[in-house]
Amino acid sequence: MNQRGTPLLTVRGMSRSFVGIRVLTEVDLDLAPGEVHAVVGENGAGKSTLMKVIAGVHQPDSGRLEIDGVPHRFPDPASARRAGIGIIHQELTLLPDRTVAENVFLGREPVGRGPRRLLVDRAAMVERTRALLAEVGAVSFDPGTLVRRLSVAQQQVVEIVKALAGDARILVMDEPTAPLAEHEVDLLYDLVRRLTARGIAILYISHRMREIFDLSDRVTVLKDGRVTGTLATRDTDRDELVRLMVGRELRDYHPPLAAPGDLGEVRLAVRGAGNDRLRDITVEVRAGEVVGVAGLQGSGRTSFARALFGADPLTTGEMWLDGRPVRPNSPRAAIRAGIALVTEDRKGQGLVLRQPVLDNALLVLRAAFAGRRRAEVEPVEVGELLTRLDVRAGASDREVRFLSGGNQQKVVLAKWLAARPRLLVLDEPTRGVDVGAKAAIHEFVRDLARQGLSVVMVSSELPELIGMSDRVLVFRDGTISGELPARPSEERIMRLSTGAEVAV
Amino acid sequence: MTGTEPASGAAHLRWRPAPLAGLRAVAPVLVLLVALLVALAVVDPGFFDPERLLAFLRRSAPLVILAAGQYLVIVSGGFDLSVGAVVTAGVVVAAELFNLAPGLPWLVVVAVLLLGGLLVGVVNGIVSTVFAVPSFIATLGMMLVLQGAVFFWTQGAPRGYLPEDYRMLGRSAVPGAEWLPWAVVVLAVVGVAAVLFMRSDTGRTLVATGDNDVAAGLAGVRVARLRILAFALSGVAAAVAAILVGGFTGVSAQAGSGYEFQAITAVVLGGVALGGGRGSVVAAMAGAFSLQALFTLLTLLGVSGALESAVQGVIVITAVAVGGISWSRRATRTHQPVRESV
Numbered sequence: 001m002n003q004r005g006t007p008l009l010t011v012r013g014m015s016r017s018f019v020g021i022r023v024l025t026e027v028d029l030d031l032a033p034g035e036v037h038a039v040v041g042e043n044g045a046g047k048s049t050l051m052k053v054i055a056g057v058h059q060p061d062s063g064r065l066e067i068d069g070v071p072h073r074f075p076d077p078a079s080a081r082r083a084g085i086g087i088i089h090q091e092l093t094l095l096p097d098r099t100v101a102e103n104v105f106l107g108r109e110p111v112g113r114g115p116r117r118l119l120v121d122r123a124a125m126v127e128r129t130r131a132l133l134a135e136v137g138a139v140s141f142d143p144g145t146l147v148r149r150l151s152v153a154q155q156q157v158v159e160i161v162k163a164l165a166g167d168a169r170i171l172v173m174d175e176p177t178a179p180l181a182e183h184e185v186d187l188l189y190d191l192v193r194r195l196t197a198r199g200i201a202i203l204y205i206s207h208r209m210r211e212i213f214d215l216s217d218r219v220t221v222l223k224d225g226r227v228t229g230t231l232a233t234r235d236t237d238r239d240e241l242v243r244l245m246v247g248r249e250l251r252d253y254h255p256p257l258a259a260p261g262d263l264g265e266v267r268l269a270v271r272g273a274g275n276d277r278l279r280d281i282t283v284e285v286r287a288g289e290v291v292g293v294a295g296l297q298g299s300g301r302t303s304f305a306r307a308l309f310g311a312d313p314l315t316t317g318e319m320w321l322d323g324r325p326v327r328p329n330s331p332r333a334a335i336r337a338g339i340a341l342v343t344e345d346r347k348g349q350g351l352v353l354r355q356p357v358l359d360n361a362l363l364v365l366r367a368a369f370a371g372r373r374r375a376e377v378e379p380v381e382v383g384e385l386l387t388r389l390d391v392r393a394g395a396s397d398r399e400v401r402f403l404s405g406g407n408q409q410k411v412v413l414a415k416w417l418a419a420r421p422r423l424l425v426l427d428e429p430t431r432g433v434d435v436g437a438k439a440a441i442h443e444f445v446r447d448l449a450r451q452g453l454s455v456v457m458v459s460s461e462l463p464e465l466i467g468m469s470d471r472v473l474v475f476r477d478g479t480i481s482g483e484l485p486a487r488p489s490e491e492r493i494m495r496l497s498t499g500a501e502v503a504v
Numbered sequence: 505m506t507g508t509e510p511a512s513g514a515a516h517l518r519w520r521p522a523p524l525a526g527l528r529a530v531a532p533v534l535v536l537l538v539a540l541l542v543a544l545a546v547v548d549p550g551f552f553d554p555e556r557l558l559a560f561l562r563r564s565a566p567l568v569i570l571a572a573g574q575y576l577v578i579v580s581g582g583f584d585l586s587v588g589a590v591v592t593a594g595v596v597v598a599a600e601l602f603n604l605a606p607g608l609p610w611l612v613v614v615a616v617l618l619l620g621g622l623l624v625g626v627v628n629g630i631v632s633t634v635f636a637v638p639s640f641i642a643t644l645g646m647m648l649v650l651q652g653a654v655f656f657w658t659q660g661a662p663r664g665y666l667p668e669d670y671r672m673l674g675r676s677a678v679p680g681a682e683w684l685p686w687a688v689v690v691l692a693v694v695g696v697a698a699v700l701f702m703r704s705d706t707g708r709t710l711v712a713t714g715d716n717d718v719a720a721g722l723a724g725v726r727v728a729r730l731r732i733l734a735f736a737l738s739g740v741a742a743a744v745a746a747i748l749v750g751g752f753t754g755v756s757a758q759a760g761s762g763y764e765f766q767a768i769t770a771v772v773l774g775g776v777a778l779g780g781g782r783g784s785v786v787a788a789m790a791g792a793f794s795l796q797a798l799f800t801l802l803t804l805l806g807v808s809g810a811l812e813s814a815v816q817g818v819i820v821i822t823a824v825a826v827g828g829i830s831w832s833r834r835a836t837r838t839h840q841p842v843r844e845s846v
Contacts (some may be wrong), residue, residue, distance in 0.1 A: 311722060332724040341722065349722055352715040354781050355708075363712055366705035368724030415723065 008033045008201045009170050014063030016053055023049045024225045031201045038204045038212045041222035042245050047205050051172050055087045056080035086163025088173045092155045094147045101129040101143035104162045132161045136191055153184035172203045178298050207296055209238050209500045221245055238500035246490035254467030255446040257486050262288045267454040268423050273317025277303040278478050285454045292469030293458040294493045300478040301458045305427045309341035310334035335368045340416035344428040350412045353401035357393050360400050361386055361414045385414040406437020426457045442468055462490045529784040533774045533791050540797040547804050558685060564796040565691040566745035570767040571792035572698040572785055573741025576734040578771050581714040581780030582639035587742040587767055589650035590624055591760025594746025596654050596662045599755040603664030610670035617743045625739025629732030662755045674751015687748050702785045714780020769816050770795045772823045
């Protein structure tokens with residue numbers, strides 16, 4: 001299916017597994033010259049893996065890839081680049097202390113003739129960069145500018161020009177608007193249109209509905225690593241796309257939700273709060289309640305967790321805990337006020353990996369509570385906790401880095417529960433945790449809620465959110481875009497996350 | 505909130521480190537120390553005479569005390585290169601004080617030195633945490649500042665003298681127990697204090713901070729304050745060493761030179777990881793004894809004292825390399841960055 005002659009890129013039956021888990025299954029995709037082809041899907045649908053396979057970062061287990069009808073195999077990213085595939089990553093990869101021109105021609109600098117072969121022809125490099133910049137309509141900066149001085153949007157332009165300088169005919173853009181401010185998005189749109197006018201094909205990965213409908217000619221929807229549809233953008237609408245993205249059975253068992261009588265007084269109240277990543281947050285969480293927080297990456301869901309915990313403090317608005325005003329400006333202040341945060345990055349932020357289980361489990365108590373309170377809890381209760389959580393460590397003085405992900409996460413939980421928090425904030429509590437430990441953690445969290453703990457649980461896994469939450473807050477663009485009652489549909493969550501449905 | 509049902513007393517015992525767990529960290533350096541002591545006994549059968557053994561302990565005391573202080577800084581993720589200069593400054597300042605005010609009670613001078621060491625450590629700590637100067641540079645700068653100040657003040661030839669009662673700690677024995685040098689008593693007190701400190705909440709938290717200061721900060725640790733404390737204690741340890749060295753060798757403008765590297769070598773020899781988070785203070789002190797034993801052995805074998813620093817260089821590199829090999833192999837296995845899957 002191509003409207004403009006031979007497809008530039010064809011992918012057929014592409015599959016790829018990681019450690020036995022199928023991430024891509026029999027994916028078909030084609031890309032015509034001058035086309036913007038959007039790829040959408042929720043977190044973990046396989047978008048990034050597909051992109052990486054096309055770019056030679058990963059190799060497919062099976063399937064074909066053709067450019068202009070000629071089969072290609074990419075053992076590494078460099079060979080994909082030589083074949084004309086350029087990638088614009090989400091994180092920009094330029095050298096900040098080099099000029100624009102030096103970045104554009106990095107590793108393939110033009111050289112002089114004859115004996116001057118050994119020298120970079122700087123004049124040619126600058127001229128060609130200037131020409132490329134003019135071609136894409138970027139006139140706000142000069143080839144000689146240091147990349148450090150450019151805005152993120154301008155750096156993105158440099159990335160694109162860099163790909164063009166390598167004669168890329170296919171550009172893969174991974175959520176290109178994610179790092180951009182609102183007014184910069186229009187510039188990107190402009191640029192994309194100029195590129196397609198030159199016959200360059202763009203594979204545009206995004207889950208923002210507006211961009212897809214503004215820019216793309218066709219959309220391919222991925223769900224759980226399979227293509228659930230490829231549609232002409234003008235013949236579809238947001239509802240249809242969301243339906244194709246979601247609609248999974250709720251397979252996993254989850255503990256029963258809170259009954260109306262289980263909920264206590266309002267424990268956490270936030271009104272009109274914000275900081276440089278969040279705005280206008282108003283939330284109430286009751287004692288005994290588990291409130292889920294949904295949202296795409298960069299929507300502010302993790303910023304919200306960190307703000308409650310004082311790691312990136314709120315700068316505006318008000319916050320109360322059990323009716324008393326608190327606005328923690330450091331983790332320590334939050335901990336002493338009764339707030340705990342299980343971070344999403346367990347190894348980087350949650351554990352001291354080279355210390356034994358007990359030292360990890362006691363860390364919060366030792367650090368934040370001196371004197372009587374500390375003496376009350378240790379050591380019996382911490383040992384009890386570890387036992388109740390069924391942490392399996394082999395030898396008791398084993399360093400936690402040798403534990404499995406599930407056991408590590410239980411140690412993190414024990415560390416926080418030892419401090420007897422009133423509000424437990426969880427960010428991706430079961431990421432990288434095996435199925436058994438996951439069920440155990442869910443059960444344990446619900447059990448704590450039943451005893452009166454308030455829980456705020458951020459998760460990118462919709463089944464977990466739906467199964468565990470008494471209520472779901474959906475974040476988008478740094479604020480709450482909607483609030484859903486217990487057992488919402490994946491569809492509703494995705495609609496609010498992507499902006500397909502606005503506000504409640 | 506987390507359940508207050510009566511806890512079975514046994515439950516937590518499972519999670520206590522096994523009684524001999526600490527030994528594992530100390531074992532390699534203990535083997536080394538024992539080997540060196542055996543070698544000493546072979547070369548010099550009289551070495552284990554109680555009197556000479558105590559003399560060995562007394563000679564080792566300054567280095568062992570410096571190693572204990574250096575350990576605190578290293579295990580929390582830093583370096584303290586200023587301790588040798590603190591020792592020199594301490595000796596010279598004491599002499600100048602007695603020169604300016606003869607008859608000053610010796611305890612006053614001791615107190616001044618301890619306070620001075622504390623102050624130097626606090627400055628090191630503040631510069632390396634609040635001002636984010638890498639501790640290697642911060643303490644190197646402090647070392648140069650102190651050396652320069654001492655040289656400027658004394659013109660290279662320290663005046664004054666150290667009175668007998670002040671030198672008692674460094675070179676005399678406890679009255680009534682003539683076999684027991686004061687220095688050994690001081691050493692024992694510092695050693696016990698160091699072990700107790702490392703078993704305390706603060707000590708355990710210090711190691712955790714050296715392991716991962718981000719995680720520690722998010723667990724409520726006041727990371728900067730704790731690191732400043734480590735530098736401060738290292739400064740105090742250096743002042744204690746200055747008192748012993750002054751008593752032992754008298755006034756000299758080179759009294760402490762080289763001690764900073766000996767202390768770091770000792771800590772590394774004890775298996776303490778540079779960069780922090782791993783190693784025991786007992787092992788660090790055992791490393792100091794080993795180094796001292798090695799120097800003694802080399803002297804007995806007739807190896808030129810001039811070679812001491814060469815030997816020390818080889819030891820430092822070897823010890824760090826041995827520690828690094830096993831560590832980097834494990835690192836590749838466990839330090840995979842956690843990335844959002846797919």
